[in-house]
Amino acid sequence: MRLSGDAALIYRKTFETLSRAIEFDEARKELQSYRPVSNLEEILERQNEIRKKMEISRKLHPHEIKKLRPLKIGKSFFEDRVYLASDEEDYESAVRLGVCEVIRDEARTANFPVILNDFVNRIDLKSFAPELIVESIIENFESFRTFAEIEARISENTHYKKLIPEIEELTKLYSRLNEIESIRSRIRDMEMEINREIEERLAEIKVTIPASELLRILREGRLSEEIEEEIERVVSRYEKEFESMGIMESLFSRTFPVRVDEEGVERAVSRVKEKITLDYYLKCLRIAEKIDMEYINEKIEFYRAMRLYKLFDSSGYTMPEFGDGFTIINGRNLFIEDPQPVSYCIGRNSLFPYRESIILLTGANSGGKTSLLDLICQAAVLAHSGLPVNAEKAEVPLYDEIFYFKRKKSSYGSGAFEKAVKSLVRAVSGDGKKLILIDEFEAITEPGAGAKILSTILKIAHEKGHHLVLVTHLGEEFRGLEFIRIDGIEAKGLDENFRLIVDRQPVFNRIGRSTPELIVERLMEKSRGEEREILKRVLDEMGQ
Structure with a gap:
């Protein structure tokens, strides 16, 4: 379909207006995939597809769509694992993956807690670093849970919903693994807390042991049985905090002041970390095998794109019928905030008793004539894109071209007149059915000359079977043309400040004041x- 003159501008502005009404890039991208065409079969196919998507959108709640976020796999190099390559090809493939050490010398595998060859026989991300896949879900768990619930409800695919308990359980192990990294700093903080608490207890013990004796005992490194018991009691209580992580070793000395057993801490942390790391890797491996990230993100993108169809389904749009004439019932201009609904027709149609295809639209300045031309163009563009139109009901013929002549406020003089005449001549030239919208052509020339030029253009458009709406103040000059209809947008009058009081609904067969x-x-x-x-x-x- 050709969009000529300002029709292309109206098309872009219409789609920009719709884009602002939807929150998601996926929905905006979906909207931009539609372009006006003149192939009825293609338009009807689009309509059927859009109806199906509107049906899907009804099953989606707006708050659900907002929770959906694409899952992004992070990057990381795992120093806890190694892959023993069997040949040069394996070696290069594993190195390209870039997630762990790759070696050819088997003796070096002893330095790593996880030897991948023991568990997998493929070189891919799921096998080498399944944690990256699972953690992309854990870190966006609300999005994944929402996706799984939508997928089960709309696509009847319960596969991912069944994975939720497994991933929730794995989240606990994920938290433990992260806690291990903070054990060392926590133990050093504990050292200060333990010694402070013991000092407070020693202050109480001084009551039962003479001060001189207490100082001598501490100076000689000897502790009384009572003090030893107190240190053991305090230290053991603090060490219990790590038992849930599997650390049963002693982490502190039992002398005063208490000191961290650095070597013991390193041994304990390394042992527990290796155990949890392997356990976590194996569980992630099992879950990652059940996850198709490409599928999940494609469906998340699809469900977010449904926001477009939710807009069409719930905001006063309707799927147009295709017929001989153009008709809109309670159409709303998308460029106006809270517009007055307008009903209108051009040509033979099933909703109004009017058949004229050439129409003059008259009325007071600022009464809504140009807004009506914009509305007609909006509806025609949306209909030929296969989309619902901004009205309660609509019939649209199949146009090969939409031409919109819009007078520019600064366009005057012979140059502007010459350009405008060429545009109108091109508009009525050639083959195919056209929708021609002309806004105040006479404003760029003398009214008499403008009326003669337009009369000829109107006759040619009528002879060729085009649909034409002309906004003009020269209604009386065209009364002799029997094939035209003259409509008027009626201003009821002026208010105290001489502002128009307007009913923007055109009155058929009446010249507007x-x-x-x-x-x-x-x-x-x-x-x-x-x-x-x-x-x-x-x-x-x-x-x-």
Whole structure:
């Protein structure tokens, strides 16, 4: 489909307006995949596909969609594992993976807690570093849980929902593994806490042991039985904190002041870390085998894209029918905040008793004539994209081209006139059915010349079977053309500040009153005597 003149601008602005109404890039990308076409079969296929997606969107709650986030696999080099390559090809493949040490010398495997060859026979991320896959889920668990629940409800795929308990259990092991890294600093903090507590107890013991005796005992490195018992009691209580991690060794001396057993701590931490690391790796390996990250992210992207169809399903849009004429019932201009709904028709249709395909739209300035042209163009563009249109009901013919001539405020003079005439001639030239929208062409030339040019354009458009809507203030000049319909947007009058009071719904087969006529009427109502009589005569002449 060709979008000529300002029709391409309306198309871009329409899609930009819709994009702002949806939160997710996936939905915006989905919207941008639609382009206006003139192939009815393709449009109907799109409509059927969109109806299915709108049905899916009804099963999605907005708060669910917001929770969905793509799962991103991080990068890490695991120093706790090694892969023994059997040949050069294996070696290069494993090195390219870049997640662990790769060797050819079997003797060096003794330095690593995890020897991958004992557990896997493939060189891939799932086998070498399944933790990266599982942790991408653990760190975005709310998103994964939401995805699993949606997948079970909409696609009847319960596979990932069944994995939730396993991953929740693994989360505890993941936390323990992270806690191990903080054991050393925690033990050093404990050393200060233990000694402070023992000092407080020694202050109490001084009551039963003479001060001179206590000093001598401490100076000689000897401890009384009572002091030894107190140190053992305090230290043992602190060491119990690590029993849940599997550390049963003594971590502190039993002398005063108490000191950290650095070698004992390193042995205990290394032993427990190796055990938990292997346990964690094996459990991640089992879960990672059940996870298809590409599938999950594709479905998350799909469900986030459904926000577009939720917009169409719940915000006053309808899927148009294709027929002979253009009709919208309670259409809403997307460029206006809280617009007045408007119903309109062009050509033969099933909803209005009007058949004219060439229409003049008249009325006061700022009454909504240009807004109606924008609305017609919006609906036509959306319909030819296969999308629902911004109305309660709509019928649209299949157009080969949409042409929109919009007068530029700064476009005056012979150059602008020449360019405008060329545009109109091109609009009615060639084959195919066209929707032609013209906004105040006469404003760039003399009214008489403008009327003659437009009369010819209207006749040619009628002869070729095009649909044309012309916004003009020259309604009377075209009354002799029997094939046209003249509609008017009626201004009810002016308020105290001479602002228009407008009903933006066009009245069919009636010329709309111009702004000067309304101003003269307003002045007449406020005048008296001879001035009122003069204004009345002026108003009568304008109305003839």
